[in-house]
Amino acid sequence: MDLLSSGDAGDLAAYLAAESSLAGPRTNQDLTEAFAKAVREFAAADPEDRRILRDLCVELACISPEDAPTDDPHEFLSVCGVRGIAAMGTVSPGCVKAALRKLAESADDPRWRIRDAAAIGLKDLLARHRDVTVSELNGWVEGGSWSAMRAVAAGVADADVLREPDLAEAALRLHRKILIRVYTAGERESEDFHALRKTLGCTLSRVVAAIPSSGFEYLQQVSTLDDQEIRWIVRENLKDNHLAGHYPETVRHIQAQIGER
Structure with a gap:
């Protein structure tokens, strides 16, 4: 993800939309994973970059359904933003709660790909910071929406998560x-x-x-x-x-x- 290191948000957004594969039924999952991995690596390597990366991911995740409706290539930007927010949360325990607050909003998004990205993000957080994530997810279930509970059920039922007996x-x-x-x-x-x-x-x-x-x-x-x-x-x-x-x-x-x- 050289474009992520270049700092040019416009070029990055254009590239993600062009390579989204949303001319067809499936998004470019390899690119989604590459984006999340790059965010995680940059955030872990340089704490000073975290604010910039967080702002970028939040900006992408918050693109509205009106500006990026379902199946529009720009919807992929929000998918990447949500996954990037979760990746930021995996960097340190102190980042988890902030990431979960954003994922909770995404779990209620009207676009199904954004909701699915939130569930996958939960899986990533559970793998790295289980205790604080599980504690927060209890709150999602006890007082959250049906969509929030759906994200919890999907996230915790991931095969990698379930390999850990405590999880x-x-x-x-x-x-x-x-x-x-x-x-x-x-x-x-x-x-x-x-x-x-x-x-x-x-x-x-x-x-x-x-x-x-x-x-x-x-x-x-x-x-x-x-x-x-x-x-x-x-x-x-x-x-x-x-x-x-x-x-x-x-x-x-x-x-x-x-x-x-």
């Missing part, structure tokens, strides 16, 4: 809290709620597979709830090969509990 346990606790919010919710008709529901339909199985003893115990407990949304989430996760392919007898037992063979 896998934290992921299960966060999923428990999210499902309590779902169970007690009065509002279940919004698009954001259904996006969360869809995400929970696949993330819980990954968490359970990472810690099957406590994970299946929780699945069995929640499967007894007389709630159609919770039961749908349980059914969808039981279909996942993470569970059905490796724990078929346990899966069949829980399916019988919810009346499905």
Whole structure:
């Protein structure tokens, strides 16, 4: 990312938009990762550059949906900005909370690519500063929006995150809290709620597979709830090969509990 070191924000923005690949359905993921890596390396190498990098990433992340709508090449600038903010947060524990505040805003963005970038950013922060990140994510779940909870569920269910036993346990606790919010919710008709529901339909199985003893115990407990949304989430996760392919007898037992063979 030579353009990042040049300090010319205009040239950098033009390059990112031109190379975004948003003429097609997928963004240039290699470039996104390269941008985040470059931000992290520059910020770690020279603390004096951090303010400049932070301002650049925030400026990119804050490009409005009106100026960079979904599928417009300029949307890619916001994706990179969000990932850059998370990369800044990984540099030191003191940067994490500021990064999470910005990621929380991005998790509520109307553009799905920006929301996904926020979830990936959470994964990056969990990998490097787990304690402060998990603590902050509890707040997202307890008082946050459906979109914020969706970002949490997606971020903590990442395969790299779940390889760490402590993080896998934290992921299960966060999923428990999210499902309590779902169970007690009065509002279940919004698009954001259904996006969360869809995400929970696949993330819980990954968490359970990472810690099957406590994970299946929780699945069995929640499967007894007389709630159609919770039961749908349980059914969808039981279909996942993470569970059905490796724990078929346990899966069949829980399916019988919810009346499905």
